[in-house]
Amino acid sequence: MIGRWVIISSERGKRPLDFIHEAEEPTDASCPFCPGNEGMTPPEIFCVREDGTQPDTPGWQTRVVGNKFPALRIDGDLNRRGEGMFDRMNGVGAHEVIIETPDHDARLHQLSLANFRHVVEAYRERISDLTRDPRFRYILVFKNEGGAAGASLDHSHSQLIATPIIPKRVSEELNGARVYYGWKERCVFCDLITQERQDRRRVVCENDSFIAIEPFAPRFPFETWLLPKDHRPFFERDNDLNQLTALLRETLQRLSVTLGDPPYNFLIHNSPVNCRGTDLLAYHWHIEIMPKLTQVAGFEWGTGFYINPTRPEDAAKYLREAVLK
Amino acid sequence: MIGRWVIISSERGKRPLDFIHEAEEPTDASCPFCPGNEGMTPPEIFCVREDGTQPDTPGWQTRVVGNKFPALRIDGDLNRRGEGMFDRMNGVGAHEVIIETPDHDARLHQLSLANFRHVVEAYRERISDLTRDPRFRYILVFKNEGGAAGASLDHSHSQLIATPIIPKRVSEELNGARVYYGWKERCVFCDLITQERQDRRRVVCENDSFIAIEPFAPRFPFETWLLPKDHRPFFERDNDLNQLTALLRETLQRLSVTLGDPPYNFLIHNSPVNCRGTDLLAYHWHIEIMPKLTQVAGFEWGTGFYINPTRPEDAAKYLREAVLK
Helix, strand or coil: CCCCCEEECHHHCCCHHHHCCCCCCCCHHHCCCCCCCHHHCCCEEEEEECCCCCCCCCCEEEEEEECCCCCCECCCCCCCEEECCEEECCCECEEEEEECCCCCCCCHHHCCHHHHHHHHHHHHHHHHHHCCCCCCCEEEEEEEECHHHCCCCCCCEEEEEEECCCCHHHHHHHHHHHHHHHHHCCCHHHHHHHHHHHHCCCEEEECCCEEEECCCCCCCCCCEEEEECCCCCCHHHCCCHHHHHHHHHHHHHHHHHHHCCCCEEEEEECCCCCCCCHHHHHCCCEEEEEECCCCCCHHHHHHCCEEECCCHHHHHHHHHHCCCC | CCCCCEEECHHHCCCHHHHCCCCCCCCHHHCCCCCCCHHHCCCEEEEEECCCCCCCCCCEEEEEEECCCCCCECCCCCCCEEECCEEECCCECEEEEEECCCCCCCCHHHCCHHHHHHHHHHHHHHHHHHCCCCCCCEEEEEEEECHHHCCCCCCCEEEEEEECCCCHHHHHHHHHHHHHHHHHCCCHHHHHHHHHHHHCCCEEEECCCEEEECCCCCCCCCCEEEEECCCCCCHHHCCCHHHHHHHHHHHHHHHHHHHCCCCEEEEEECCCCCCCCHHHHHCCCEEEEEECCCCCCHHHHHHCCEEECCCHHHHHHHHHHCCCC
């Protein structure tokens, strides 16, 4: 009725008490993402590894594998069908894990520029590859850092989900960008960047190609967006990887210093797969970083109406003034 | 661009480190919601209390006060205005706290039917009263139970927020119901109830006037909806308070037994203030209860696309089979 789709992942099927007792934290020896334990994950799909080393053995720096408990499965067709007044389809999709580093204890913002760049390259490679599958409409890369942000394993990793429908929130944003473009014949994100660069109060940091800002109406304290300054619809076609790596790492470091290594989520907002025509003019890829500082409560869930105790101008000032090591 | 409004509550203004150190848990002596501490809250707005006792003194069973740190303020006008490409308005609204019981340790589902009914009466009274303020478009009653669900004080309480705009998620649901009504000339919720009563697999419990179900596409494991069986647009005009009290208490008890007193949120989804015409035929008030069992992570936030590990038919069966004390 409101266009909401839910993935019922019954293969993960949990019984009531499973929710009450949390899984125990694995040690390095039992961590499936640590070198030496490659056999504990599905086979690698993409890997940056030393010359002469074999797949699914140590010697890698960034490694992409299938999710062992995928929310969606790569095989089969959608089989959309009705069930009374409802709609159902099969959970076709891809669900992959990007293991960012072999170091069990390193956080993403602590990686060397070289290692961080391999993570960004892995995102790009996997999106480019999955884009060729005609069943997919959207490919989402996201990261949950810390248990409070939804990470189930401590070893630093990101995830990728490819879905056969465009998710609801993504559609809303795309539609908004299309309406704005139809009205102004300009990209709303390009206009936003121009305005924020003139105003300066919400700018966190920037380099030649990218800018990090606090959005005008942040849902969460210290919500931070990173955007390419030029109009670019596709993350996977962006060639400024060194500039992107540098500014994303700096932004995460500023959040870490200012907030004391907070749990966070980030998401790459990208154009849909196989989008064409004016959508290429209207949409502008970007990353949204959401530190998890406050509990999201019933009010926010029920209304989509957020209460944020921190002005974005104040958050930007704290982040600009953070002293990086 | 996507119609999102955010409340920047700078009077609560938090500095970065305030997010890191959680407030200490108050004891009864320092709990502002305990009898004897009435002076620690703003004056009472509505109260169910023993005859002969004075306002803002002990002797009450359910007490409504203003929120000491309101997200919105009752005074002033909206003053909608532009700021570059953005929009701003003043945070006009009401933010009240319903202190459900004088007992610091009692949870809502443990209250006597008489005490629980006073809570429901307090909701009705406050909604009815605030409906008369022409500035408001929506009045939301919600409850955060447990710190993980966003409750900042342990003493059992609910909240009410009256807003000058209809929140985004509420609009979506209203629009969906209007479209369905325009198409079928029937209320979508009435049709849902008919289908679920025939199917039975997702029914949790019911009495003469109300029914509790697991929705077909639940966002969260054990998400549960409670609806009046007859078509009723307005919570505050519902006169079946005994039936409502009994079924809401039973539903919360079933969740408590099955899941071991989980943190949860519930929200009363009600018709907007001053809604007219076909909206009265299309919308049907109900309560959505969301146990907080899984961490909502970046994927859900970014996409509005939920991964739920529990089939609603399984959840309903567990809840039906719960043995109540």
